[in-house]
Amino acid sequence: MRILHVVETLHVGGLERVVIDLVQQQVTLGHECMVNCLFEKGSLAGELEERGIPVSCCNKKSSLDLKAVRSLTGTARAFQPHVVHTHNMSSNYYAALALMNNRRIRLINTRHGIGTMPRKQKWFFGASLLRTARVVGVCHQATELLRQQFPLFHHRMMTIPNGIVLDRHPPRSREQHQRLTRQLDLPEDSLLVTVVARLNPVKNHRMLIEAFARTAENIPRARLVIIGDGELRPMLEKLVRDLAIADRARFLGDRRDVAELLAGMDLFVLPSTQEGHSISLIEACASGLPIIATNVGGNPEIVRDGFNGLLIESENTGELASRMEDLLRDREKREKFGQNGRAWAETEGSVQTMAQRYQNIYEHD
Known part of the structure; x- marks a missing residue:
């Protein structure tokens, strides 16, 4: 054909x-x-x-x-x-x-x-x-x-x-985590929270950064890694400085090695105000990452609340901060969500x- x-x-x-x-x-x-x-x-x-x-x-x-x-x-x-x-x-x-x-x-x-x-x-x-x-x-x-x-x-x-092409996405591993923390010049025991998305208003990075600032007060090991680029980058970099978390955040821009980066992370967050069927969420599932996502668009069709991640309401910064803190404190739940996400990706993604x-x-x- x-x-x-x-x-x-x-x-x-x-x-x-x-x-x-x-x-x-x-x-x-x-x-x-x-x-x-x-x-x-x-x-x-x-x-x-x-x-x-x-x-x-x-x-x-x-x-x-x-x-x-x-x-x-x-x-x-x-x-x-x-x-x-x-x-x-x-x-x-x-x-x-x-x-x-x-x-x-x-x-x-x-x-x-x-x-x-x-x-x-x-x-x-x-x-x-x-x-x-x-x-x-x-x-x-x-x-x-x-x-x-x-x-x-x-x-x-x-x-x-x-x-997506699942073979491109190695599962999350301790070795990848160690390699990534060295690459980013971060402490080896860092808990890495990430998002992969264009830096534009609909992806709502502002909410993630503000929530992370609250989480970081109670989780000193937490670090934020933002993958993607766009018109809001200068404003978001200023927000990170204003919230006094510049030493805990990294802006990596557009990357061709997203699969390798995800394999070294601990938690994936997508705070969009609207979304179709997010490729980033499928990639996070394929990498065995636990997910927190807003309950909008097609997100609930990928993130099953309590199965491979958690769903939160859009524009609820306090809820996002609380859920991030809960998951970063619970390694067993992160592992369970990650395994379930990979299994879902293999059959549906x-x-x-x-x-x-x-x-x-x-x-x-």
Whole structure:
């Protein structure tokens, strides 16, 4: 089967990571794949090109760009895909326009987020659903929101959770912990709390930092390791200084060795105000980390309260501080949650499971 994936870019991000892993798994299964980026290729495109998987781009402008439509039409005509799989909204309505005169190609869309759509974008996306065979939400809440927004097409909508390459994620170990504390120039007995997320408002690092400052007063061994970058970094670094925890916090920026870093941590926290089906949470599960996450979006579909982690209410700094302190004091519970998380990832969070579920809708109505 020939499969053309359409994305905005392949810059560093959760959606982009899912697409790259899915494409590589599909190639492993014997399919012929190609990726088209509406804007520029992005920094992750090389991972595919190194494997001989072609990546093209339309160099789309910010507004409705008919040249980009023609470019995508030409790509589809040359590649002759059986399926065009688009990711998020703009990719789908550009693909729908490009395939307007070719009804034989099956169009599948995945909505990776859960946020609100601008009015104009919502109209374009709704119109594109006339040409779309299946619309996938990455968590049940995302799918229900799509059904509410576009009730005419509710029968075409379903849920397929994200998956990751589990083999990339070594389990948490004492050796990795020792290596990481040396790398970060921290005491060997440090208890490492981490988050992997873009530094933007929706990820709510501010709440984590404020809660950690409270926890650190009672847990002197606690250290905070923030992985990711973004526009809020200067403000968050200032907040760390203002709370007098600069010596207990590390900002690592964007990293390519996230799997190795996670294997040395003790606790993973995701304090988002909204979330789809978080790749970071799946990665934390695969690494055998106990988790504290806000009870929003698709988080409860990954973090089962009392099984592989704890769920807290969004914007409750006091609750987060208390739960962090409880888990950092209870090594046995951390171990139990971590083992349960890895077991869940092996059955529900793998790229193989995700690819098989997409294969089913590529081939069947």
